[in-house]
Amino acid sequence: MIRRLSLAALIAVPLIAVCAPLAAKDSLGVFGQWGAFHDADGPRCYAIAAGGRRGDFAPFASVGTWPGQEVRGQVHFRLSRRTARNTAIRLRVGSQEFPLTGGGGDAWARDGRMDAAIVAAMRSAGRMTISARSADGRNFSDSYSLEGAATAMDAASVGCTGRR
Template identity: 45%
Template sequence: MGAALAALLCSGAVLARDRLGIYNGWAAFKDAETPRCYAIASPEERISGSSRPGYLSIGFWPSQGVTHQIYVNLSRDRSTNSAVTLTAGGRRFRLRGAPSGGWASDRRMDLAIVAAIRSSASLSVESIGRDGRSIVDAYNLRGAPSAIDAAALGCAG
């Protein structure tokens, strides 16, 4: 298990009760109380002078009918004037911004990002921090498809 994933597992980002598996830097979890499942990873590289661990998650909320929901938590707070752009498989996606990250704008974008993740080796998320400096969080996608599948199966039926 990589140092970045180990740090993520110890952070507040991982609040689930049951670990479904670890897959080359990606992990899958299930929280039966909520209920929800998710695949999650921390960036392998941060070009941002990070102040906190960033992460990328793909969530499943069966009671709400939500699957494959993308959320990115940046390694620093972004400027409110800055877009959050995710790039994978030669495709660029402009996410709906939150102060510390971004969401896919709709289900169609969630599924397009997951498809890009499944066919790519790496992914980057970029924005501009409140201090005006670039935020670039880079993720290795090796193991991501297995973690996504484990999360989906963990919350199926």
């Protein structure tokens, strides 16, 4: 009995640590591999998916909306690895490829037009992969299923409608 309680406690602590920051956010729904959230602190809304493989960081892909800054559909990727200086960061969505900008462990579209093109590609593809060279010189990639991405992006957009 004591062993079970200890194991349960060991499992509960990481779950509480992960879930506590999300508790401050309003869930707008989970759709396939993607979730949509509203954060009143911004206000901002976003669709987000966790990456599978962890390295230097816990990777994720997100598409955000900040009504107060008039930003809609901005893509952001937290990469699994710290990138090498001046490395090319490439995003492949279906058959389309996009050169991203960024550094450290983050990547973004180069401008609003590219954000829109990436979001449009995400709506019709099944998978996307980001590739770069890590700080230790090895190539790496982070992949995401796009199952539910379009619905999550729509939910995030609607979740921020009329908010400033």
